[in-house]
Amino acid sequence: MSQYPMTARGAELLRAELHELKSVKRPKIIEAIAEAREHGDLKENAEYHAAREQQSFCEGRIQDIEGKLSNAQIIDVTKMPNNGKVIFGATVTLLNVETDEETAYRIVGDDEADIKQNLISINSPIARGLIGKELDDVVNIQTPGGTVEFEIINVDYI
Structure with missing residues (x-):
């Protein structure tokens, strides 16, 4: 299993x-x-x-x-050194390059995911696009409305 x-x-x-x-x-x-x-x-x-x-x-x-x-x-990411890399459990603040809108997401397990609380599943398209990226990286995420360009402006292990 x-x-x-x-x-x-x-x-x-x-x-x-x-x-x-x-x-x-x-x-x-x-x-x-x-x-x-x-x-x-x-x-x-x-x-x-x-x-x-x-x-x-x-x-x-x-x-x-x-x-x-x-x-x-x-x-438990709080016990890990923050090296600016997006990992499971991290809280990531993104800047939508097109709209200048900031959004923070925490990457969590499937059972914990709740988009209303900005908790996204590790298996969601946004999380899959962010995992392994680092602070100040620019990423293109495929969304239902098309590809959106985000800049990672903060990574917290809280």
């Missing part, structure tokens, strides 16, 4: 979600199933079927998180 790159923060968020699922949601679902069973005939018991479906989703998510954490390659 291959390893999945993940930031230390991303791993911590997954561990917190796993704890919530196991210690809060799972017991509530088990209680709901027991309560629904007391209502009698299980064939036509919508509450029972809904609770079982919730249990299935919950257990699936628990297995998914446990699998990801067991195969996670946790990378």
